[in-house]
Amino acid sequence: MMRPLFFVCSALALAATTTGQNLRRGLVSADAVLVGRQVGKTSRGDALTLHRVQVLEAVRGLDGARAVTVLDWPKLSLHNRPTPRQTRLFCLQDASAVAQRLGLPSSEAPYFKLVGWQGSHPLVGKDRDGDPVLRLARLLAASERGAPPGVTASSLVQFALGGDARVRDEAAQLLTERSDLRGQLAGVHWSRLMARAAGEVDDVDYKIALATLCAEQRLDGLVEALAVSLGPVTDPRYARCLGRISKVLHGEQATDVLGRRLRNLARSEDRRMVLLTIGATGTRSALDALLKMDERDAAVTAALREHRSKAAQQAADARR
Amino acid sequence: MIGTKHRSHQQNLATLLLLALAACGGGGGGGGGAPTSSPVIVAAAFSGAGAAPAAGDALLLAFSQPIVLTSGALLTTEDLAVSGGDTLGDVTQPPTLLSANTLSVTLGAGVSFTPGSSAIALGPGNDVVGGANAAPQGAGDPVTIGTSDGAAPSIDDITIADIDDELNGTGPAGGILQVPTNGWELDLEYSDNSAVATSQIVLTASVAVQTDAGSQPAGADLAPFLLQVQATGAKATFRVPPSVQFPTGPATVTAIVADVSGLSSAPASFSLTVRPFTDALQPFETNANPSQVWFVDFDRDLESYATAPGGAGVQVDVTPGANGVSDFEDLARVLGLTSATPIPDVEAGMDSNEVVLALFKAALIADLQAYYSGANVTFTLTRPAGSFNGNTNVTYGSLGYSAVSVAGSADASGNSGVLGLAIFDPSNASQNDNTDDDFFGSRLGVFLHTIVDSGLRSPAVTNFRVTFDPFTSALGGTPIGEAALDADRLTGLLSDGRAMAIDRAITDLARFTATVTAHECGHSVGLVENGPMPSGLYGDDDVNFPGSANGHIRNADLFPAGATNVMSPGLSYTTATSFETAFNTLNMAYLREQVFYGN
Numbered sequence: 017m018m019r020p021l022f023f024v025c026s027a028l029a030l031a032a033t034t035t036g037q038n039l040r041r042g043l044v045s046a047d048a049v050l051v052g053r054q055v056g057k058t059s060r061g062d063a064l065t066l067h068r069v070q071v072l073e074a075v076r077g078l079d080g081a082r083a084v085t086v087l088d089w090p091k092l093s094l095h096n097r098p099t100p101r102q103t104r105l106f107c108l109q110d111a112s113a114v115a116q117r118l119g120l121p122s123s124e125a126p127y128f129k130l131v132g133w134q135g136s137h138p139l140v141g142k143d144r145d146g147d148p149v150l151r152l153a154r155l156l157a158a159s160e161r162g163a164p165p166g167v168t169a170s171s172l173v174q175f176a177l178g179g180d181a182r183v184r185d186e187a188a189q190l191l192t193e194r195s196d197l198r199g200q201l202a203g204v205h206w207s208r209l210m211a212r213a214a215g216e217v218d219d220v221d222y223k224i225a226l227a228t229l230c231a232e233q234r235l236d237g238l239v240e241a242l243a244v245s246l247g248p249v250t251d252p253r254y255a256r257c258l259g260r261i262s263k264v265l266h267g268e269q270a271t272d273v274l275g276r277r278l279r280n281l282a283r284s285e286d287r288r289m290v291l292l293t294i295g296a297t298g299t300r301s302a303l304d305a306l307l308k309m310d311e312r313d314a315a316v317t318a319a320l321r322e323h324r325s326k327a328a329q330q331a332a333d334a335r336r
Numbered sequence: 337m338i339g340t341k342h343r344s345h346q347q348n349l350a351t352l353l354l355l356a357l358a359a360c361g362g363g364g365g366g367g368g369g370a371p372t373s374s375p376v377i378v379a380a381a382f383s384g385a386g387a388a389p390a391a392g393d394a395l396l397l398a399f400s401q402p403i404v405l406t407s408g409a410l411l412t413t414e415d416l417a418v419s420g421g422d423t424l425g426d427v428t429q430p431p432t433l434l435s436a437n438t439l440s441v442t443l444g445a446g447v448s449f450t451p452g453s454s455a456i457a458l459g460p461g462n463d464v465v466g467g468a469n470a471a472p473q474g475a476g477d478p479v480t481i482g483t484s485d486g487a488a489p490s491i492d493d494i495t496i497a498d499i500d501d502e503l504n505g506t507g508p509a510g511g512i513l514q515v516p517t518n519g520w521e522l523d524l525e526y527s528d529n530s531a532v533a534t535s536q537i538v539l540t541a542s543v544a545v546q547t548d549a550g551s552q553p554a555g556a557d558l559a560p561f562l563l564q565v566q567a568t569g570a571k572a573t574f575r576v577p578p579s580v581q582f583p584t585g586p587a588t589v590t591a592i593v594a595d596v597s598g599l600s601s602a603p604a605s606f607s608l609t610v611r612p613f614t615d616a617l618q619p620f621e622t623n624a625n626p627s628q629v630w631f632v633d634f635d636r637d638l639e640s641y642a643t644a645p646g647g648a649g650v651q652v653d654v655t656p657g658a659n660g661v662s663d664f665e666d667l668a669r670v671l672g673l674t675s676a677t678p679i680p681d682v683e684a685g686m687d688s689n690e691v692v693l694a695l696f697k698a699a700l701i702a703d704l705q706a707y708y709s710g711a712n713v714t715f716t717l718t719r720p721a722g723s724f725n726g727n728t729n730v731t732y733g734s735l736g737y738s739a740v741s742v743a744g745s746a747d748a749s750g751n752s753g754v755l756g757l758a759i760f761d762p763s764n765a766s767q768n769d770n771t772d773d774d775f776f777g778s779r780l781g782v783f784l785h786t787i788v789d790s791g792l793r794s795p796a797v798t799n800f801r802v803t804f805d806p807f808t809s810a811l812g813g814t815p816i817g818e819a820a821l822d823a824d825r826l827t828g829l830l831s832d833g834r835a836m837a838i839d840r841a842i843t844d845l846a847r848f849t850a851t852v853t854a855h856e857c858g859h860s861v862g863l864v865e866n867g868p869m870p871s872g873l874y875g876d877d878d879v880n881f882p883g884s885a886n887g888h889i890r891n892a893d894l895f896p897a898g899a900t901n902v903m904s905p906g907l908s909y910t911t912a913t914s915f916e917t918a919f920n921t922l923n924m925a926y927l928r929e930q931v932f933y934g935n
Contacts, residue, residue: 038753041790045751063776089776095885095905109749114777132746133753134906192795193647220897231797232648253898256910261797268833298802298840300833325836 039149040186040193042107042136043156048077048128051140051150052084052106054098065090066124067098069106073144076157077108078126085124087111096130096137105149107136138182148180152187169200176226177212181219188225192232206235214241220251227254231261239265243277246293247286255289256322259296270294271301288315295319295328303328311335372469373556375399375437376476377458378538381484381598382451384443391425391445396484397456398592398600400476400538401555402436402468409464411441417459419478422449431464437592437603439465451483451598467555479536482598489528489595491604497930498523500894502880503922505607509880511868513931516613517584518576520930522562522606525571528595534567539574542588546581582610609870617934619764619862619926620712624733628713628764629720630857632700633771634664636743636781641666643810647793649801650810652785654750663744667788668693672807673841675817683827688817691826696846700742703850704857707902707919711927713861728759728775729766740770740856741781742849750789755907756782758856760887763934768860782852791909799910803844806837816841844913851912854902854919863923864889864903865933872933873922891920 043049051073058066067086071078078084086108088097098104108128115127130137141147152175159168175187188209191198213226223245230238239262246255262270274294281287291309294302295318303323309316312335320332378400384393405411411431413423425447431439449456455478458465466472495504496513497520505512522539526532539559545552547561561580565573572593576582588607594600615621620628640659643650652670659666668674673696678687686694697717704715720737724730746754757780759768770780791800792808807813816822816838824830825838858864864887865872876886883890888905895901899916903923911917918924925931 041753045753089778095888109751117777131751131753136753193793195648228795228797232795251897253910256799256898257797260799260802263802264797298836300836303836324840326839327831327836 038133039135039138039152039183040156040190042131042133043153045133046077046107046131046136047110048084048106048108048126049075049153049157050078050084050106050108051075051103051144053103054086054100055083057088057098057100059090060118060120063089064118066120068124069098072103073150075105075150075153076160081126084108085115085120085127087114087127087129095134096132098130103140105136105138105140105153107131107133148175148183151175152179152183156190165197166200169197170205172197173201173205173209176229177208181222185222185225188222188229192225192229195232198229198233206230206233210235210238210241214244217245217248220249220254223249224254224257227257227261231265234265239270239273240277243274243290243293246277246289247281247283250285250289252292252322255292256296259293259298259322262293263297263299268299268301270297270299271305275305284315288318291315291319292322295322298323298325307331372467373401373553374458374470374473374475375401375403375465375467375555376557377456377479378476378536378557378592379533379594379598379600380456380479380481382449382481383440383484383486387451387483389425389443389447389449389451391443391447393443393447395424395441395443395481396434396599397439397441398594399437399439399465400557400592401540401590401603403433403439404466404468405431405433405439406464406466406472411439411464415459415462415464415472417457417474417478418449419453419455422454423447424449435602438600449481451481454481455479456481470555480598482596484599485530485595485597487529487595488599489526489532489593489601491524491526491591491593491601493523493525494589494591494604494606495523496606496608497521497921497925497928499921499925499931502891502894503874503920505869507880509868509874509877511874512586512870513608514611514870514933515582515608515931516618516929517581517610518578519613521565521573521575522589522591523571523573524591524593524604526593526601527570528593531569531596533594533596534569534572536594537567537572537574538592538594540590541582542590543583543585545583548579584610584612586610611870611932611935613929613932616765617763617932618929619932620929621732622712625736628711628861629737630704630713630715631719631737631739632704632715632717632853633719633739633741633781634697634717634743635662636664636741636771636773637662638773638779639663639666639744639748641670641744641785643670643792648795649792650808651793652750652789654745654748654785656748664742664784665693667744667784668696669815670788670792670808670810671804671841671845672809672813672815673845675815678817679823682823688822688826692816692842695826695842696849699843699846700850700853703847704854707850707854708927710924712929713857713927724767724769728769728772728780729761732764732766735767738768738770738857738860740853740860741773742853743773743779743781743783745785746779746783750785752783753786754783755786756852756856758859760859762862762865763932764861770856770860782849782856784849787848787909799913803837803841806834807841847913847915848909851902851907851917855907858903858919858923858927859887861927862933863887863919863926869922869931870933870935873926889920889923894920 050071052069054067055070056068065088069084111127111129138149172187172191210230216223266273306320317332317335320328379398381396410427412427425444427444429442431441457476457478458474460474462472501507538557540555562574563577565575586609588605590603590605592603637658640655642653673692674689678689680687682688682691701715722735746752758770773779805811825835864875866875878884885905890904891901899914900911901920
């Protein structure tokens, strides 16, 4: 048997493993996307299984086929594999070359295999028009077929701001990765996105996705706005994200921009998170500033650890 | 132990069973089961209004196992071996059973002993305190009578090999840990308002255990026969040495701790199953090979790469066909870790490219060894003697190593989303060649193209981009070796911002590669068999460990934010580079051969 390890997070490396985390990568990189139901399988020796999948909806990349064959290797512990009788979204890679090499009959064509991106093979509900994953897949397919970019971009904002939790991160990440679509957004869109990024305190993955989107657009005052929730949000992943955003947007000045917030903080938790964020900038100025701070302060030591440079680690070790 | 401090259901159940046993009375011994030992006093505390004992005060006695009292009988000085001329006085009331293994004696007129120096044990005249299957008798070494501080210690956790409760059979996922007849460790965590007397920890088993002093009956204190690895004010670890043999089959180990005031904890028990560690089940049996050696191979050359605008940055397209440079080095060039025009003779005759690659590989091996710390596994960059002769698997004893490639893409499309692929080898029965690039049409190994392509497509503020943008020429960076003074940065003579960035890029990519490599090698040494212990290591249990998949287990609750179990089904760049990412405690215990699966 074989064990595959799939890459989870591409555009938003801070995000945790969640369903749908790389749905968009599957949707975009697949040769064909469909809603299908596994209706049968045939074993070809003990190394290969051919799953017959009924096409319930061809989202893109299929030329009228009513059924496809999906290759599966039972001795390989693949994450994404057809499940008997289940209706799922299938993001498929062309496997015709493999089929030809293996001598599979042309009568069972077209042949595909599932892509490996995690979250790219979700269940689809009976109410297909109401299924948020399928709605996102249809939107992207329509975009590929030539839908106006402005419409696609606006729809993605709706997904990102008001969509189901399964797809809102994906929508935000898609906008982050597509400068052509971001360019279609109006000021009011960005105001709403930035306000939501600053105000979100419950779903850190979502907050990070929105913050990253706003950072990619280099919105004015972003770091200051996002820094307000340092403290109300205590997840170190957010501090790391904002540290990187600060570094990209402000370079060595990031320490000053974040440091200004330290003057107005009363709560130790707020201060700890701001210091952590300063450390996460990984800048020389951050290291210098932290080294000048109270050696006995555990928050400073944690910030040095977050800096991750050798000098910072040595300083943190010395303070233990 | 990470996390839980609560008393487990299993412990509570065990306590109930002990109480039930005690309630059954009897006191006769026999019973048809394994021979059992008599209870002995393990802690004694005086509890009274003044500093010196007086009539009406209490003496609290804790025993090594559940006790049975002779109904209506008085526990007097005649039943005990009390030091010197000390006495409990004229006891007029039968002792009171406080718990399964503790009792209270109300001291009588004429009581005379000195807390802190007087000692007590069950004496030859004992006809009051027996065990569930043992008649009352004198037994045990004297223990010093303390002065109760009013708060008994508690055992907050008991487990094997530091395995978290979620994974040790006491959690909702069920199962029972399977251990060899010896070589495993028992871990205790305890607390007290004063201090635990670590020399008085009592460990008993529900079965007779063979030691170099002969067979110890069920209920006998095994602590003197075990190796005390550590014993602090908060936790203790005992190792079952080669001289001690647990019998095959189910067993329950019970611990009691006492504090310095003479009060004892409630017993805490842990159930396990014991099975001989056969070569077939032992992952790193040493009859054939002294250790599991992993050769990490960087030589694969199947393709080259080109960058083009893509995503929020650039994409890395795959061009099939060998180009005379390893795929790994091609990707290092894409990232800007190496240069087409390296600085010559940076250090020991090596140019800047060679220095970078040497630093990377050294960090990779160090990280791999750290992941497998305590396991009989080593990693090498030098191909060991011997060959797979074209086979992907050979029997464990027929070759001295397994191999894994660190290479480029998982397939020619470059869109697979797969970071690594390896042969799953339950119980590590074989040596495995994960450098095969055509295993029924699949490449095996670690596929760095997936992370490089995906990472460079990502937004500029992501961890990957922040780390590598300064060097990636396709994104405006200056490759290492092309900036003035890079030689000094590589040798440590210059420590500026770019030097820090260089260091981080090398160490983080090495860490990421190590995590994926550790994961793939993990599969090829038996991780993560599906099912609960003892049939598996809880792989594919998506109900109790959400996000798990076939052959994998995700333990989000057991790791801090931003870190993950190495054997999770998916890894992000950030979680894979976290210093807090590690094998979960059960996987680690398997690698350290503390527990194992199968039959």
